[in-house]
Amino acid sequence: MKHQVTVVGSAEEFSCTGEQHLLQGMQTFRVGLPMLKVIPVGCRGGGCGVCRIRIVSGDYEAKKMSRKHVSEDAQAQGVALACRVYPRSALQIELLPLPELS
Amino acid sequence: MRKGVMRPGHVQIRVMDIEEAVVHYRDRLGLIEVNRDSQNRAYFKGWTEIDAFSVVLRQADEPGMDFMGFKVTDSDTLASLKRELSEYGCKVETIPAGELDGCGERVRFDSPTGHYFELFAEKEQPGKWGVTENNPEAWPEDLKGMRPTRFDHCLLYGDDIDGTAELLQQVLGFQLAEQVVDKDNDLRVAAFLTASMKAHDVAFVRHPEKGKFHHASFYLESWNDVLRAADLISMHDIPLDIGPTRHGLTHGQTIYFFDPSGNRNEVFAGGDYTYPDHPVVTWDADKLGKAIFYHDRQLNEAFLGVVT
Numbered sequence: 001m002k003h004q005v006t007v008v009g010s011a012e013e014f015s016c017t018g019e020q021h022l023l024q025g026m027q028t029f030r031v032g033l034p035m036l037k038v039i040p041v042g043c044r045g046g047g048c049g050v051c052r053i054r055i056v057s058g059d060y061e062a063k064k065m066s067r068k069h070v071s072e073d074a075q076a077q078g079v080a081l082a083c084r085v086y087p088r089s090a091l092q093i094e095l096l097p098l099p100e101l102s
Numbered sequence: 103m104r105k106g107v108m109r110p111g112h113v114q115i116r117v118m119d120i121e122e123a124v125v126h127y128r129d130r131l132g133l134i135e136v137n138r139d140s141q142n143r144a145y146f147k148g149w150t151e152i153d154a155f156s157v158v159l160r161q162a163d164e165p166g167m168d169f170m171g172f173k174v175t176d177s178d179t180l181a182s183l184k185r186e187l188s189e190y191g192c193k194v195e196t197i198p199a200g201e202l203d204g205c206g207e208r209v210r211f212d213s214p215t216g217h218y219f220e221l222f223a224e225k226e227q228p229g230k231w232g233v234t235e236n237n238p239e240a241w242p243e244d245l246k247g248m249r250p251t252r253f254d255h256c257l258l259y260g261d262d263i264d265g266t267a268e269l270l271q272q273v274l275g276f277q278l279a280e281q282v283v284d285k286d287n288d289l290r291v292a293a294f295l296t297a298s299m300k301a302h303d304v305a306f307v308r309h310p311e312k313g314k315f316h317h318a319s320f321y322l323e324s325w326n327d328v329l330r331a332a333d334l335i336s337m338h339d340i341p342l343d344i345g346p347t348r349h350g351l352t353h354g355q356t357i358y359f360f361d362p363s364g365n366r367n368e369v370f371a372g373g374d375y376t377y378p379d380h381p382v383v384t385w386d387a388d389k390l391g392k393a394i395f396y397h398d399r400q401l402n403e404a405f406l407g408v409v410t
Binding site: 046047048050064065 | 118119163164165166341360361362363364365366404407408409410
């Protein structure tokens with residue numbers, strides 16, 4: 001089943017199955033066209049933090065993420081790394097660049 | 103002037119899920135899994151390495167590098183370098199023998215870029231894996247994955263790379279083999295250092311944050327092995343960073359990918375060599391694209407900015 005993912009402040013949206021993390025959904029959404037690049041892509045292992053987002057609304061599961069980039073408190077407030085997030089419903093997200101990169 | 107530091111001896115890497123990481127480093131990268139210690143750290147080596155281990159994985163909440171260790175020729179050298187490191191102003195700590203299984207006393211010290219390094223003189227030496235010392239065959243037949251021969255070097259990111267380069271050169275006898283210099287701003291952007299004939303045993307790139315880990319690198323025999331590694335990366339859907347390509351710096355043939363916790367790995371073949379009388383090879387910062395990716399000649403944001 002595909003879930004719609006919308007990005008606050010962006011006209012771009014994409015869909016993602018529950019078996020794909022958000023970056024996989026984003027990168028495979030367009031068929032025969034250049035990849036959608038609305039969320040920055042880094043290590044894709046929950047380590048580097050460049051795909052940091054906040055989930056504004058919707059249900060999801062998140063695999064382990066580096067505590068350097070997502071503290072327990074932040075995680076409780078919906079902060080996550082997009083490469084570790086698997087949607088369980090439609091999601092609205094906002095980009096949350098790392099302080100050291102912004 | 104060399105001062106008895108022989109080679110990179112080990113790197114301890116933090117991973118978020120040890121079992122997932124073991125599958126990656128053993129079955130995909132293809133290191134030999136040699137031990138699991140009482141702290142549940144996993145030990146590996148490349149098959150041509152004679153010492154007991156060279157890669158240690160530790161489960162933690164944040165990926166990255168704990169420390170990189172260099173082997174020195176003997177315990178007298180270890181003692182004198184320890185004294186020199188203290189005199190130079192490093193914070194020096196002695197880790198007792200056996201804290202890493204099979205490794206003798208380690209001298210750990212900090213550096214201006216915030217990385218921790220170690221020196222050690224003794225480690226159990228079971229010899230190359232799968233071949234004998236007497237009349238050895240060319241290679242063992244039951245290797246897995248990318249079949250790397252050895253842990254080769256690390257590339258580390260940090261702020262004061264001139265400070266760390268000076269420490270490694272002055273106290274430990276490393277040689278600056280290659281560098282990238284921004285001539286307009288009189289700023290060294292990257293420093294590649296060797297303690298041997300290799301093009302690099304450790305390298306640094308200037309970056310605002312201290313103590314960052316860019317990659318650990320493993321040596322393959324040939325360009326064909328680099329292409330075969332690329333096939334394995336696709337077969338197992340491993341996140342690819344860039345390659346297969348060639349570097350301008352060191353001229354190695356390379357591919358980069360990520361472990362399941364986002365730590366970058368490199369496997370590479372070929373590359374330049376460095377004798378003590380070789381002049382420093384300098385790349386201009388405005389040629390950085392070509393210096394890093396010799397074919398594309400274009401910088402890639404992820405390669406520059408993605409670190410653990």
